[in-house]
Amino acid sequence: MTVIPKVKRVRGTQLLKSVCVFTLFFLSMLLIIFAMIVINDPDGWTQFMHDNSSRMISLLVCTFLLYCIVYFYYYYEDAQFLARPANIALIFLIFDVAVILSFVFGKYISIYARPSAMLALLCLFLFNRRQAIMFNFVYSLLMFVIDTYTNNFVESGWLNAMYFSLMLSFVCGTFSVFVGGAVKTRGGLLLTGTFISIPTVAIVLMLELSDLAQLGWIQVVASAGFGILGCMCSAILTLALLPVFEVMFNRLTVFRLRELTRTDAKLLLQLKTEAPGTFNHSLIVAQLAEACALALGENSELARAAAYYHDVGKLKQPDCFTENQSGYNIHDELTPELSADIIRSHTKDGYDLLVANHLPELFADVAREHHGTLPIKYFYAKALKLTGGDADVKDYSYLGPTPRSKIAAIIMIADASEAAVRSSPDRSAENVEKIVRGIIEERMDLDQFENCDITMRELTIIKQVIVAALSGVHHHRVEYPAIRFHRGGSVDEE
Numbered sequence: 001m002t003v004i005p006k007v008k009r010v011r012g013t014q015l016l017k018s019v020c021v022f023t024l025f026f027l028s029m030l031l032i033i034f035a036m037i038v039i040n041d042p043d044g045w046t047q048f049m050h051d052n053s054s055r056m057i058s059l060l061v062c063t064f065l066l067y068c069i070v071y072f073y074y075y076y077e078d079a080q081f082l083a084r085p086a087n088i089a090l091i092f093l094i095f096d097v098a099v100i101l102s103f104v105f106g107k108y109i110s111i112y113a114r115p116s117a118m119l120a121l122l123c124l125f126l127f128n129r130r131q132a133i134m135f136n137f138v139y140s141l142l143m144f145v146i147d148t149y150t151n152n153f154v155e156s157g158w159l160n161a162m163y164f165s166l167m168l169s170f171v172c173g174t175f176s177v178f179v180g181g182a183v184k185t186r187g188g189l190l191l192t193g194t195f196i197s198i199p200t201v202a203i204v205l206m207l208e209l210s211d212l213a214q215l216g217w218i219q220v221v222a223s224a225g226f227g228i229l230g231c232m233c234s235a236i237l238t239l240a241l242l243p244v245f246e247v248m249f250n251r252l253t254v255f256r257l258r259e260l261t262r263t264d265a266k267l268l269l270q271l272k273t274e275a276p277g278t279f280n281h282s283l284i285v286a287q288l289a290e291a292c293a294l295a296l297g298e299n300s301e302l303a304r305a306a307a308y309y310h311d312v313g314k315l316k317q318p319d320c321f322t323e324n325q326s327g328y329n330i331h332d333e334l335t336p337e338l339s340a341d342i343i344r345s346h347t348k349d350g351y352d353l354l355v356a357n358h359l360p361e362l363f364a365d366v367a368r369e370h371h372g373t374l375p376i377k378y379f380y381a382k383a384l385k386l387t388g389g390d391a392d393v394k395d396y397s398y399l400g401p402t403p404r405s406k407i408a409a410i411i412m413i414a415d416a417s418e419a420a421v422r423s424s425p426d427r428s429a430e431n432v433e434k435i436v437r438g439i440i441e442e443r444m445d446l447d448q449f450e451n452c453d454i455t456m457r458e459l460t461i462i463k464q465v466i467v468a469a470l471s472g473v474h475h476h477r478v479e480y481p482a483i484r485f486h487r488g489g490s491v492d493e494e
């Protein structure tokens with residue numbers, strides 16, 4: 001029997017809130033289904049509901065059970081997800097939007113034009129592949145239940161279309177998850193729409209060719225055309241809705257990550273112009289963090305993006321940090337206590353700046369945690385010298401917290417390694433290894449990794465990756481020969 005790791009449980013109040021959100025969205029789905037029944041038959045909906053009361057109860061029970069599957073999926077698989085009511089609201093809001101759009105397209109264009117893969121694609125980019133497949137399965141069944149028990153299809157002969165709809169949602173949704181997983185740009189999403197048209201047309205032909213004599217070729221070709229339209233609409237609607245959900249729920253998608261790591265992104269542009277030294281340092285830390293995350297099987301794009309922003313707090317007083325100084329050092333005129341205060345405040349300032357700019361939570365956490373509770377050795381040593389040993393290390397230490405995620409721990413090590421290797425005159429592989437090992441050991445001695453579940457093996461991998469990368473970044477060039485070429489081909493040896 002497989003040993004299942006212990007899942008972190010959520011607090012009772014958080015669970016209660018998530019149940020309230022669940023109930024609210026279940027009621028909203030019932031309201032949507034009721035509106036569908038009324039719109040389908042404005043004059044006879046009361047009669048329809050009266051005549052089909054047992055079907056209405058079945059519809060209610062089936063919808064509730066399907067919604068429970070979504071809720072319990074999180075309860076058992078990722079209880080921490082339930083701790084934030086916004087998460088559960090987002091997933092059920094996607095269900096609401098998908099069912100409404102499916103109804104509108106099915107009623108006013110064609111059943112075949114339903115954007116069946118939209119929910120799967122939205123879940124893929126807003127959550128992950130596993131959840132996208134799971135929720136697409138639930139959505140396919142939900143639409144089938146709605147089609148079966150409401151007056152969506154009252155005419156005979158529509159049974160084929162209902163099975164088509166179930167098959168299409170399930171097959172195309174799942175295919176779109178596999179294909180869409182490789183998509184890195186918003187434009188690439190349209191190609192996914194084109195690709196999933198292939199199984200759509202196959203399903204249409206499979207279902208309608210058997211009735212060719214009755215339907216005729218024109219009907220079959222039109223149905224296939226509407227199927228392709230539905231696939232394209234799935235991709236286009238995903239493109240249109242993703243930015244809305246990204247902003248509303250502050251979700252990080254692969255597209256938003258790309259946009260945030262462009263050097264013309266607001267804060268990065270500011271860093272580049274106002275603190276060029278910090279900007280260059282951040283670029284190298286980002287490279288290191290990306291390589292380490294890749295080696296550990298963590299999200300490397302996320303690590304790279306978070307590293308770009310780890311020092312944005314320095315924007316408040318860029319000239320107070322060595323990498324942005326050229327000659328004049330303001331700290332020569334300040335007391336070590338004040339200097340340490342300025343230096344350590346860049347973590348809190350970074351956190352505040354990132355939160356104020358609505359950047360992802362992880363970026364803000366990394367900015368606040370990347371120095372943990374480490375002492376600022378330079379100013380502590382200066383204070384000890386000035387006071388004759390009467391200085392409290394706490395007054396010269398970062399305020400923390402210590403890293404709470406593997407990505408924050410990686411960036412903590414990469415950040416210190418880059419700065420230390422840059423300032424070292426000896427950048428041989430042996431010395432770089434010695435520096436990085438020292439940095440990791442010091443942080444372990446000072447309990448900087450106690451709040452994140454990083455292992456010794458992972459720390460060794462991080463060390464190896466950083467040493468290999470920094471030996472490459474700061475390699476010594478072969479000395480250029482001291483000769484100068486002149487117009488006409490003459491050469492001087494200098």
Ligand SMILES: [Fe+2]
Pocket residue numbers: 310311346370371415
């Ligand atoms: Fe920093």
Ligand SMILES: [Fe+2]
Pocket residue numbers: 281285310311415
């Ligand atoms: Fe840094």
